[in-house]
Amino acid sequence: MYKYNGININYKDFGNQEGKTIVYLHGWGQNIDMMEPIANPFKETHHLIIIDLPGFGSSDDPDYAWTLEDYANMVHSLLESLDIKKPNLIGHSFGGKISLIYASKYPVNHLMLLASPFKVKVKKISWKVKLLKKMKNIPLLGKVADKIKSHMGSTDYRNAKPLMRDILVKHVNTDLTETVKKIKCPTFIIWGTNDDAVPVEDAYELKDLISDSGLTIYEGCSHYAYLEKLNQTNAIIASFMK
Numbered sequence: 001m002y003k004y005n006g007i008n009i010n011y012k013d014f015g016n017q018e019g020k021t022i023v024y025l026h027g028w029g030q031n032i033d034m035m036e037p038i039a040n041p042f043k044e045t046h047h048l049i050i051i052d053l054p055g056f057g058s059s060d061d062p063d064y065a066w067t068l069e070d071y072a073n074m075v076h077s078l079l080e081s082l083d084i085k086k087p088n089l090i091g092h093s094f095g096g097k098i099s100l101i102y103a104s105k106y107p108v109n110h111l112m113l114l115a116s117p118f119k120v121k122v123k124k125i126s127w128k129v130k131l132l133k134k135m136k137n138i139p140l141l142g143k144v145a146d147k148i149k150s151h152m153g154s155t156d157y158r159n160a161k162p163l164m165r166d167i168l169v170k171h172v173n174t175d176l177t178e179t180v181k182k183i184k185c186p187t188f189i190i191w192g193t194n195d196d197a198v199p200v201e202d203a204y205e206l207k208d209l210i211s212d213s214g215l216t217i218y219e220g221c222s223h224y225a226y227l228e229k230l231n232q233t234n235a236i237i238a239s240f241m242k
Contacts, residue, residue, distance in 0.1 A: 002078045009078060010058035015039075015048035020109065022088045022241060023079065024050040025095030027115075027223075028168065031057030037227060038090065041234050046241070049082070051075065053095065055164050065166035068174050072101040088241050091116060092226060093197065094171060104182040110241055111187040114226040114233075117198045118176040118206055180209045187213040188240050190233060192221030 002009040012032055022042060024035035032050045039048045052059040053071060062070070075098065079087060086107040091099030096116025103111045187210045191203035200217060207215045216236060218225040226233045 002081060004054075004074050004077055005063070007054055007060045007063060009054060009060075009074065010052040011078065012050045013048070013082070015043035015046050017047050019046040020088060020241070021047040021049060021084050022090060022237075023075070023084070024048070025075065025089070025091040025098055026050075026053065026056070027093030027095055028171070029056065030092070030095075034092070034227075035090075037230055038233055038237060042237070042241075046088075049079070049084070049087075051078065053098070055167065061161070061163060062167065065163060065170060067170055068098055068101050068176075069105075071098045072105060075102055076106050088112075090114065090237070093117065093223065097171065097174075097176065100176050100180050100183065103185055103187075104176075104179045108183075108185045111183065111185050112237065112240065113187065113189045113206070115191050115195055115198050115203075115223050116189070116206070117172075118180055118202065118209075120173055120175045177209065180206065181211075183210050184212065186240075188236065189213060189215045190218065190226055190236065191215070192218045192223065192225030192228070194220055195223045195225065197223040 002011060010032070022039070024039055026032065026034045031052050035050045039050055042048060054060060054062045054066065054074065079085075086109045088110045089099045089102060089108050090112040091097070092114040093116060096113045097118060099111060099113060100116060100118055102108065189203055189207055191198075191200050193200050203215055203217065207213050216232075218229045218232070221228045
């Protein structure tokens with residue numbers, strides 16, 4: 001465990017301690033287990049760090065509604081404590097978005113993004129949402145509105161604790177379009193054509209925004225394309241991280 005501002009951060013540190021370091025950041029609602037299939041094959045050649053992001057796995061919840069930058073700063077602090085100065089970074093979804101911020105602020109050797117969101121989705125406001133907003137401003141109806149809201153929205157939102165819901169809202173409303181332009185390290189992007197969480201069109205846009213980047217699209221794969229084509233993903237990692 002690593003203690004960051006009083007919060008216990010669970011992480012797994014294994015592999016070849018003499019090898020180059022690869023750091024893995026999982027997606028929303030996931031944990032260390034989801035990244036092990038793309039980490040374990042490299043334990044003979046690389047030093048591997050997989051982190052349970054705060055609020056997930058065996059790590060503590062954050063002490064307030066963290067921003068994505070808070071998460072990136074936590075990762076940097078943990079790596080500094082391990083004397084890791086320029087990691088290779090692999091992030092899926094939520095972890096990928098944190099990785100984008102990390103790579104825009106701190107030195108990174110190679111960056112791999114697995115279905116990583118980076119911009120705010122433009123959605124039409126439904127009549128239900130408009131009604132809830134009105135209810136929030138009426139005395140005695142605010143709590144009722146919160147209860148109704150907890151049964152709306154995405155599965156991730158409905159399943160999250162109140163604090164994590166606040167973090168999720170911050171996450172989905174954070175646009176990194178300008179931030180990603182600052183990334184200069186070699187970057188590789190993997191996406192599935194059937195991703196219903198982050199559309200594949202975003203993959204092409206992200207590639208255009210990052211100057212030194214490559215892209216592979218997995219036909220017929222979902223938001224978890226990196227696992228659905230596991231052998232191909234690990235072959236790409238092996239080649240890219242050399």
